[in-house]
Amino acid sequence: MNQIKSDYLVIGSGIAGLSFALKVAEHGKVNIITKSELNNTTTILAQGGIAAVIAKDDDIEYHAKDTQIAGAGLCHSDAVEIMVKEAPQRINELIDYGVTFDAKDDGSFDLAREGGHSKYRILHVADETGKNIQEKLIERVREHPNIHIYEQHMVVELITDHHVLNNLQSAFNVCFGAYILDEKTGKVKTFHADYTLLATGGASRVYLYTTNPQIATGDGIAMAYRAGVRIANMEFIQFHPTALYNPGSEPFLISEACRGFGGILRNASGERFMESYDKRLELAPRDIVARAIDTECKLHGEHCVYLDMTHLPANKVRKHFPNITSHCKENLRIDITKEWIPVIPAAHYVCGGIMSNLNGQTSMHNLFAAGEVANTGVHGANRLASNSLLEALVFAHRAARRVIEKKRNTLNNVLIPDWDDTDVTNPQEWGMILNNRTELQTIMWDYVGIVRSTVQLNRALRRMSTLYEEIEDYYKRTKVSLELLELRNLSAVAYLIVRSALRRNESRGLHYMTDYPEKDDKYLKDTII
Numbered sequence: 001m002n003q004i005k006s007d008y009l010v011i012g013s014g015i016a017g018l019s020f021a022l023k024v025a026e027h028g029k030v031n032i033i034t035k036s037e038l039n040n041t042t043t044i045l046a047q048g049g050i051a052a053v054i055a056k057d058d059d060i061e062y063h064a065k066d067t068q069i070a071g072a073g074l075c076h077s078d079a080v081e082i083m084v085k086e087a088p089q090r091i092n093e094l095i096d097y098g099v100t101f102d103a104k105d106d107g108s109f110d111l112a113r114e115g116g117h118s119k120y121r122i123l124h125v126a127d128e129t130g131k132n133i134q135e136k137l138i139e140r141v142r143e144h145p146n147i148h149i150y151e152q153h154m155v156v157e158l159i160t161d162h163h164v165l166n167n168l169q170s171a172f173n174v175c176f177g178a179y180i181l182d183e184k185t186g187k188v189k190t191f192h193a194d195y196t197l198l199a200t201g202g203a204s205r206v207y208l209y210t211t212n213p214q215i216a217t218g219d220g221i222a223m224a225y226r227a228g229v230r231i232a233n234m235e236f237i238q239f240h241p242t243a244l245y246n247p248g249s250e251p252f253l254i255s256e257a258c259r260g261f262g263g264i265l266r267n268a269s270g271e272r273f274m275e276s277y278d279k280r281l282e283l284a285p286r287d288i289v290a291r292a293i294d295t296e297c298k299l300h301g302e303h304c305v306y307l308d309m310t311h312l313p314a315n316k317v318r319k320h321f322p323n324i325t326s327h328c329k330e331n332l333r334i335d336i337t338k339e340w341i342p343v344i345p346a347a348h349y350v351c352g353g354i355m356s357n358l359n360g361q362t363s364m365h366n367l368f369a370a371g372e373v374a375n376t377g378v379h380g381a382n383r384l385a386s387n388s389l390l391e392a393l394v395f396a397h398r399a400a401r402r403v404i405e406k407k408r409n410t411l412n413n414v415l416i417p418d419w420d421d422t423d424v425t426n427p428q429e430w431g432m433i434l435n436n437r438t439e440l441q442t443i444m445w446d447y448v449g450i451v452r453s454t455v456q457l458n459r460a461l462r463r464m465s466t467l468y469e470e471i472e473d474y475y476k477r478t479k480v481s482l483e484l485l486e487l488r489n490l491s492a493v494a495y496l497i498v499r500s501a502l503r504r505n506e507s508r509g510l511h512y513m514t515d516y517p518e519k520d521d522k523y524l525k526d527t528i529i
C-alpha cells in the first residue's frame with residue numbers, strides 16, 4: 001500500500017489553493033499537490049490586478065452593480081454581495097502576507113479602472129500583480145511546518161464511494177482524496193484526506209488560441225464531472241479582447257488596464273471602430289469588445305486590430321506597463337509608446353465550473369472547490385475584469401473556515417485500494433495524443449468560439465463524440481501520463497462546453513448565437529450538468 005494521509009488535500013498551487021492551505025494549516029496537516037512547479041499557475045500571469053472597494057467615492061453597492069451588469073442577469077446576488085463585502089478584509093490579508101500594492105505619493109493606493117467598472121478600484125503591483133501575490137503566498141507556504149508540497153504530481157481521479165472496498169459510506173456520495181500520478185516515477189499514489197479542495201484553475205487550453213498557461217486543461221472540472229459532481233454554466237467562456245497577435249509564439253496578454261489607461265483600439269485603416277459598437281468604447285465589457293474585434297477582422301479580412309497607446313505620456317506608459325513594454329520590444333521589436341500593438345481575442349477565462357455554495361462546498365461530501373475551477377455564481381454570464389483573483393480569495397477563505405468548523409470527519413475505517421494498472425500497457429502513441437489535442441482545440445476554436453450557431457455546435461458535438469470515445473478507449477488500455485490525462489480532461493471539458501452551449505437557445509453575456517441573437521428570459525437560469 002502506498003497511501004499518504006493528511007487532514008486536508010489541496011489540489012492546485014494558485015491563489016485559491018495556497019490561500020486556503022495557509023488557513024487550514026493552522027488546524028491540521030496539509031498536502032498541496034501541483035502538476036508542475038509551485039509557481040506554474042495562471043495566478044502568476046495576472047497583470048491588471050484585483051478589485052476591491054477602497055476609494056472614498058466608491059461603494060460596495062457600485063461594485064456589486066457593476067458585477068451584476070457584466071453577468072447579464074445570471075449572477076447570484078448573495079454570492080456577489082459576499083464577494084464585494086469581504087474584499088477589503090482579504091486584501092488586508094494579502095498585504096500581511098507581504099504583497100505590496102502600488103501606492104501614490106500621498107500613501108493611498110494607486111487604484112486603476114478597467115472595463116465595466118464604474119469606479120477606480122483595481123489594486124495592482126505595476127502590471128505584475130499575480131506574480132507578486134504568487135511569490136508571497138509561496139514564501140508563506142514553504143515556511144509553514146504543517147504544509148507538505150508535492151510538485152510534479154498530477155491528480156488522475158478523485159477517490160469516491162465506488163472506489164472504497166468496504167463500501168461503508170456508499171449512500172453518501174463522499175470524496176476520500178485522490179489518486180495522484182508521481183510524474184517522476186510514473187507511479188500512482190493514493191492520497192487520503194478528510195477534506196479535499198479542488199483549486200485546479202481554468203480550462204482555456206481547450207481552445208487553440210488562449211492567454212492561459214499550459215496547466216489550464218480543466219482537470220478539476222473533468223474529474224469532478226466524471227465523479228458525478230454538478231457542473232454549471234460551461235457555455236460562458238470569456239475571450240480576452242486583446243492578446244498580442246504574434247503567430248507561432250506562446251500567447252501574451254495585453255492587459256485591459258492599457259485600455260483603462262487610455263489606450264484606443266483601431267482597425268488597420270486607423271479608425272476608432274469601438275465608436276460603432278458601444279458608447280462605452282474601449283471600456284465596454286469584454287464580450288462586446290471581443291465580438292467587435294472579431295467582426296472588424298472578418299469585415300476587413302484582417303488577422304488582427306491594433307491598440308494605440310502612442311498619444312499617452314511615454315514615461316507613464318513605461319512605468320505602468322513595464323512587462324508589456326519589454327515583451328513587445330523583445331518579441332516584436334515594437335516600442336509601444338511610438339507604435340500600435342497588434343492584438344486579437346483569445347480564450348481567457350471559464351466563468352462556469354464546479355457548482356459550489358457560499359462556503360465552497362460542492363455537491364459531493366468533503367469535496368470543496370475554489371478559484372477558476374468553481375462556479376460560485378458571482379460571474380453569471382460574464383466575468384467583470386479583476387473579479388477572479390478576488391473570487392478565488394474570498395471563497396477559498398470561506399471554504400477554509402467551513403472545513404475548520406466541521407473539524408475532522410470519521411474516515412478512518414475506510415479501505416481504499418491502491419491504483420491498479422497491471423492490465424494496461426504503455427504503447428507510447430505520442431503522435432496520436434498530439435494530433436487529437438490539436439484537433440480538439442481546432443474544433444473548439446472554429447465551432448464553439450466567440451460567435452456560435454446551432455449548426456456549428458452540433459457539428460462540433462459529432463466530431464467531439466468520436467474523439468471522446470477514441471480517447472477513453474486508449475485511456476483504458478494505457479499507463480497514465482500527464483499528456484494522456486490532460487487530453488482526456490480536455491475532451492471532457494470540450495464536451496461539457498458544447499453540451500451546455502446547445503442548451504442555451506439565446507444570446508446572453510459571453511454566449512452569442514447567430515440563430516438566437518436576443519436574450520430570452522426562459523433561459524434566465526444556470527445550465528447544470
Ligand SMILES: Cc1cc2nc3c(=O)[nH]c(=O)nc-3n(C[C@H](O)[C@H](O)[C@H](O)COP(=O)(O)OP(=O)(O)OC[C@H]3O[C@@H](n4cnc5c(N)ncnc54)[C@H](O)[C@@H]3O)c2cc1C
Binds near residue numbers: 013034048153253373
Ligand atoms: C494572462 C492572464 C491575466 C489575468 N489577469 C487577471 C487579473 O489581472 N485579475 C484577475 O482577477 N484575474 C486575472 N486573470 C484570471 C486569474 O489569473 C485566474 O482566474 C486565477 O489566477 C485562477 O487562480 P486559481 O488559483 O483558481 O488557479 P491557477 O492559478 O491556475 O492554479 C491552478 C493550479 O492547479 C494545478 N493543477 C491543475 N490541474 C492539476 C492536476 N490535475 N493535478 C495537480 N495540480 C493541478 C496547476 O498546476 C496550478 O498549480 C488572468 C488570467 C490570465 C490568463
